[in-house]
Amino acid sequence: MIPELSEQYHVVAPDLPGFGFSDAPDHKSFAYTFDHLAEVIGKFTEQVGLKKFAVYVFDYGAPVGFRLALNHPERIRPSFPKTETLTKKV
Numbered sequence: 001m002i003p004e005l006s007e008q009y010h011v012v013a014p015d016l017p018g019f020g021f022s023d024a025p026d027h028k029s030f031a032y033t034f035d036h037l038a039e040v041i042g043k044f045t046e047q048v049g050l051k052k053f054a055v056y057v058f059d060y061g062a063p064v065g066f067r068l069a070l071n072h073p074e075r076i077r078p079s080f081p082k083t084e085t086l087t088k089k090v
Helices: 002-006 034-047 059-071
Strands: none
Touching: 034 059
16 A cells, blocks of 8 residues: 555555564563554654654554554644555556
């Protein structure tokens, strides 16, 4: 989806801590809860200067994206739910 979305949007796709290519903080010092992950990603968006943005939510990141939207509704633009195909402009 990133290549297709990047044709029309500036795409930022951070890994959640402990997932993908990111470091995995020790579970004793880092709370791997959806609430905490949403807080971390919220701080990330602030650090990289994202004022308003859409979220593409699916799989394990969906609860994080939805919490981010609930915590910062003024910053969220229409979201992209996962679908099997992406319709391109004709």
